Amino acid sequence: MRIPIHFPTTRPPTRRRPTELLLAALFLGLGIFAAGCSDMIDQSRYDPYAPSSLWADGRSARVFPTGVVPVDQVTAGNPLLSGKGPDGSPVTSIPVPVTVDLMKHGEVEFNIYCSPCHGYAGQGNGIAVQHGMPAPPNFHTQAIYNLPDGTIFDVITNGYGRMFSYGYRIQPADRWAVIAYVRALELSQDANPQQLTPDERQKLEAMP
Template sequence: MRAALILAGLALAAPLLAGCGKANMASQAKAKQWDENQFFADHSSMRQPVPGTVARDAPDAPAPQPAVITAALLERGRTQFNIFCSPCHGQSGDGRGMIVQRGFPAPPPLWLPRLEQARASYLYDVITNGHGVMYSYADRVKSADRWAVIAYVRALQQSQDAHPADLPEADRRLLEAAK
């Protein structure tokens, strides 16, 4: 008798344990894109997004090229360069980053004359859309940060021909003290 009660209880509880049974989300009542919907005054099932909604995959708006290069901009560029660019380009821009050391094709050194002479807009386009084996960084590096990276790349390029005599006196003393 006890076993019969347990079996009867399980038989009654089976639909509850199975979740929704035959009903599932694919067969539920729902409004599709172009269906008429009597719930809303305009009878449209498609709704406008709530004001201020930002799409997850929307690209950020292009930032204008900065008119002035500041220390903060260079620091931001260095940070972003070290995160996104140095794995291939190396921290000094020599094209011998860790990924290259593991067999990935080497990018050219950033201080090649053709890259030093390239317009900033060209470098921005390469970061945005990719070039050769370099893929697009548009979804990884914000527009304003691309300009910061370019400013830092320009600093790296200038550093290749720098001489201690070009430094201000205070910086030369610091350099000598570090030796």
């Protein structure tokens, strides 16, 4: 709802007179009060299994249109969509090519969806936590390193404990990008140079 209050445009908004601010607050209060009066409980709607004269079968509950299948029936057996192998256990590696582009895309998604709680570096100290949200675990621990990639996929898809599901917000392909970035974050804090090939190590040591 828009409240029709027009402030003079010649002055910057930060310098409004207190009387104008008081008026604005009053109008806003009235608006919120009015909105609160429309009670959603009292709207016309069907109770579960209530009869209806709208349809020939007399029922308000409708059958699904032909071709509708439960989502887990679509994802089952496809590691890309379920994060699980044919035997139902979580996959242990990311089932798409891990490229710099994938990680960069994962960084964008992570910063949008995960950093508010997990923090930009995955230390579990995001802005929501600083405002009282229960702290998630630090990603830089052996327990999280040990989680199979498919398990993280499942955590994003279905949520975990107090963390809610991101299945409807992050598409499966983007979930793998986020996981690639989480793995990169882990390495960014705790990489072991011994894991590099001699060639790669030489390049690293030559870096300024």
